[in-house]
């Protein structure tokens with residue numbers, strides 16, 4: 452499974468938010484997409500997930516997905532999270548995962564105590580470290596735990612591509628480290644693309660980095676390579692790289 456973006460362009464009227472960018476995201480990598488505010492990072496993953504109108508090409512293992520309706524792209528295995536976690540706060544962790552799993556039980560059964568858990572859900576709980584919180588109400592989870600629940604929901608949907616928009620914003624240091632380690636686990640055999648402003652987190656957990664600036668790609672490489680790039684230093688890391 453790989454995600455190949457070629458000459459991706461997104462325009463809002465006469466404003467070009469993403470200007471013919473090309474890059475590839477491979478499984479096994481925790482691939483970061485960084486850049487200053489307004490660089491076009493979120494618009495890029497919006498276009499990949501079908502939420503923004505894009506031109507060019509986005510191929511999932513050689514299959515073109517650009518122009519495909521958003522629900523079909525999700526069903527093809529492309530999942531994403533948003534800056535604000537979107538879990539059902541009134542429901543338990545398990546009920547959220549059930550819904551993500553597409554298990555349509557009668558409401559009474561859904562809200563009742565469960566004795567058997569689907570193996571996909573068991574796996575997602577294990578990977579995300581939420582097993583002990585399976586019956587907790589989602590609204591009572593910490594900010595970090597809600598992000599992990601969202602990731603678990605993508606895993607039970609069998610997402611092979613996970614795009615995460617600022618997953619550690621607002622997290623404690625402990626939650627950041629746990630999230631980075633979670634991303635490393637998730638990336639085994641899956642494509643993981645992380646939009647992030649937190650440079651410390653990026654330095655610690657990125658295995659590949661694409662730097663955007665004003666709708667274009669400034670440079671790409673390992674953490675060391677992009678940090679050594681003078682353009683990155685002056686335009687981004689030098690100013691916003693805290």
Ligand SMILES: Nc1ncnc2c1ncn2[C@@H]1O[C@H](COP(=O)(O)OP(=O)(O)OP(=O)(O)O)[C@@H](O)[C@H]1O
Nearest residue numbers: 463466468486487488489490491492493494495648
């Ligand atoms: N629906 C829209 N209509 C018009 N302009 C938009 C729309 N969505 C985004 N933009 C503009 O496109 C540019 C890129 O926005 P985007 O959110 O992709 O940047 P970003 O790199 O994710 O920034 P941030 O890090 O601040 O989230 C910005 O100038 C933004 O104002």
